[in-house]
Amino acid sequence: MGKTALLIVDVQTGIFNRKKPVFEPDALINRINGLINKAHNTGSPVVFIQHESSGFLKKNSPGWELHPGLLPGKDDLFIGKKEGNSFFETPLHERLKELNIDRVVVCGLLSGLCVQRTCIGALKLGYETVLVADGHSNMAKEPLKTIEKVHKDIHARGAAVVNSADLFLRN
Numbered sequence: 001m002g003k004t005a006l007l008i009v010d011v012q013t014g015i016f017n018r019k020k021p022v023f024e025p026d027a028l029i030n031r032i033n034g035l036i037n038k039a040h041n042t043g044s045p046v047v048f049i050q051h052e053s054s055g056f057l058k059k060n061s062p063g064w065e066l067h068p069g070l071l072p073g074k075d076d077l078f079i080g081k082k083e084g085n086s087f088f089e090t091p092l093h094e095r096l097k098e099l100n101i102d103r104v105v106v107c108g109l110l111s112g113l114c115v116q117r118t119c120i121g122a123l124k125l126g127y128e129t130v131l132v133a134d135g136h137s138n139m140a141k142e143p144l145k146t147i148e149k150v151h152k153d154i155h156a157r158g159a160a161v162v163n164s165a166d167l168f169l170r171n
Contacts, residue, residue: 002102004169006039006046008032009086009108009118009136011070014056014063022109023143029069031135031164032107036071042169045099046076049086051114084117093125103128105167107135111143111150119154129159132167 011032016022039046048066056063059080066072081090096104104127106119115136122129131154133147140146151161 002100004039004042004044004103004105005096005099005101006035006044006169007049007086007092007104007106007108007118007122008036008046008070009049009106010051010110010114011048011067011108012050012057012063013065013067014061015109015139016067017056017063018139020139022139023137023147025137026069028135028137029067031132033069033071035105035107035132035135035164035167036073038167038169039105040073044169045096045101046073047092047095048072048076048078049090049092049108049114049118050078050080052080052082084114085121086114086118087121087125096127101127103130105130105132105169107132107164109137111136111138112140112146113138116150116154119159120157123157123159129154130167131159131161133161133163135164 052059104122138146
């Protein structure tokens, strides 16, 4: 049996600084930090994935930085990406294989974009995939409808959708 990795997708300052607010931002950061603690306590790798673009998420710009409320550890991994799917043209898959990872737990931003695409990418590569039901958010006009739509889609594709309090991480 392999191990689990926690993938934290695009929880970057620039996304929180947009005109449209992220739905329930403080609760999201608190839940993600709880997941980070669970992962660290079980020895599960934590991977922070940061979107890079020419706009407000330009690499090394203030907007590109991780949200200041996140609590990364000294041994956590950091991966940059340019597309919605965190596996596309990045070293993520290779790094996870090196670590004997067969299960990924996905959380972050934005629900119907990079979080959903990363889950689909993980499934296509054969990872057991878990979407943290209360661990992702968006800036949609009706954020809860977007979240529910993503849950239904990801579950129909074969991923589990689990609340952070019920999540079991294995080393």
